[in-house]
Amino acid sequence: MSSEEPPSPFKKFIRRLLDYEHRRPKDVSPDSARDQRQEAREQSQAVRRLLKDVLLIGAGMCSAAFGLESFLLPSNFIDGGVTGISLLTAELSGAPLYLLLVLINTPFIILAYNTVGHRFALKTGIAILGLAVMLATVHFPEVTHDKLLVAIFGGFFLGAGIGLSIRGGAVLDGTEVLAIFLSRRLGTTIGDLVIAINILVFSAAAYFLSVESALYSMITYLAASKTLDFIIEGIEEYTGVTIVSAASEEIKQMIVDVMGRGVTVYKGKGGFGKKGQATDVDIIYSVVTRLEINKFKTEVEKIDPEAFMVLSSVKETRGGMIKKRPLAH
Numbered sequence: 261m262s263s264e265e266p267p268s269p270f271k272k273f274i275r276r277l278l279d280y281e282h283r284r285p286k287d288v289s290p291d292s293a294r295d296q297r298q299e300a301r302e303q304s305q306a307v308r309r310l311l312k313d314v315l316l317i318g319a320g321m322c323s324a325a326f327g328l329e330s331f332l333l334p335s336n337f338i339d340g341g342v343t344g345i346s347l348l349t350a351e352l353s354g355a356p357l358y359l360l361l362v363l364i365n366t367p368f369i370i371l372a373y374n375t376v377g378h379r380f381a382l383k384t385g386i387a388i389l390g391l392a393v394m395l396a397t398v399h400f401p402e403v404t405h406d407k408l409l410v411a412i413f414g415g416f417f418l419g420a421g422i423g424l425s426i427r428g429g430a431v432l433d434g435t436e437v438l439a440i441f442l443s444r445r446l447g448t449t450i451g452d453l454v455i456a457i458n459i460l461v462f463s464a465a466a467y468f469l470s471v472e473s474a475l476y477s478m479i480t481y482l483a484a485s486k487t488l489d490f491i492i493e494g495i496e497e498y499t500g501v502t503i504v505s506a507a508s509e510e511i512k513q514m515i516v517d518v519m520g521r522g523v524t525v526y527k528g529k530g531g532f533g534k535k536g537q538a539t540d541v542d543i544i545y546s547v548v549t550r551l552e553i554n555k556f557k558t559e560v561e562k563i564d565p566e567a568f569m570v571l572s573s574v575k576e577t578r579g580g581m582i583k584k585r586p587l588a589h
């Protein structure tokens with residue numbers, strides 16, 4: 261009886277290679293590979309955005325807790341909105357502030373879920389709960405007894421905390437949520453409703469505490485609101501410039517070469533005269549910082565002193581050439 265000859269090492273290698281090729285998945289098509297890269301890029305952006313939101317909300321909680329414990333609570337000052345209601349209730353009832361913040365803000369978190377969205381409501385609930393835990397466990401020292409300093413810097417740190425939380429996609433105060441809800445029902449602006457709510461809060465403070473405390477609390481609110489605007493809108497203020505000129509090509513080239521900024525050109529018609537005669541014109545639009553406005557006007561006047569310019573405030577910009585190239589001197 262003959263036995264089969266054992267395979268050589270070369271045959272073993274070939275067999276393993278064939279088995280590997282058999283088990284290996286088929287080549288991915290270019291479209292599929294592109295989709296996978298796009299999906300991976302979106303997941304990476306989502307993770308970075310989530311980490312950024314967590315850091316912003318955490319910094320906001322720390323700033324708000326510091327402002328409350330080191331400034332406002334020792335001097336019995338309050339702020340506007342739901343935080344002010346919580347501070348006033350804590351002062352009158354003796355209940356812990358951290359508990360009142362959670363209880364009073366809970367209806368507004370539910371309202372945010374129905375009005376704004378579940379993700380915003382979840383972030384807001386976590387932010388408010390985190391602030392309450394921080395107030396209950398972390399004790400910051402009292403910084404000063406000067407009432408004016410307490411009102412200003414207490415409002416500053418509280419406003420910074422609320423602003424950072426908003427940039428992270430949450431709020432530490434339910435007033436804005438209530439204002440959004442009522443504005444949709446009543447047809448009024450959100451700003452008017454926030455002012456009306458705060459008038460009630462400060463009137464109650466003047467009645468239950470004192471007129472002096474209410475006045476200092478209004479300073480606190482003003483400092484907090486200005487800091488909030490500063491945090492949300494950023495350090496730089498941008499100005500949108502619209503230009504209509506017969507020398508549009510030269511102005512466009514100046515914006516790119518001299519100012520180092522991007523430019524957008526619209527096709528339009530300029531009307532003039534009693535009969536409304538119209539001519540085709542290029543409408544130029546660009547965005548500059550407030551430090552560049554004077555230089556921008558000077559450069560345009562050099563090219564066309566009769567150019568028509570409209571300047572408007574811009575809250576925020578993204579992309580483009582705003583932050584990529586420095587101002588040419």
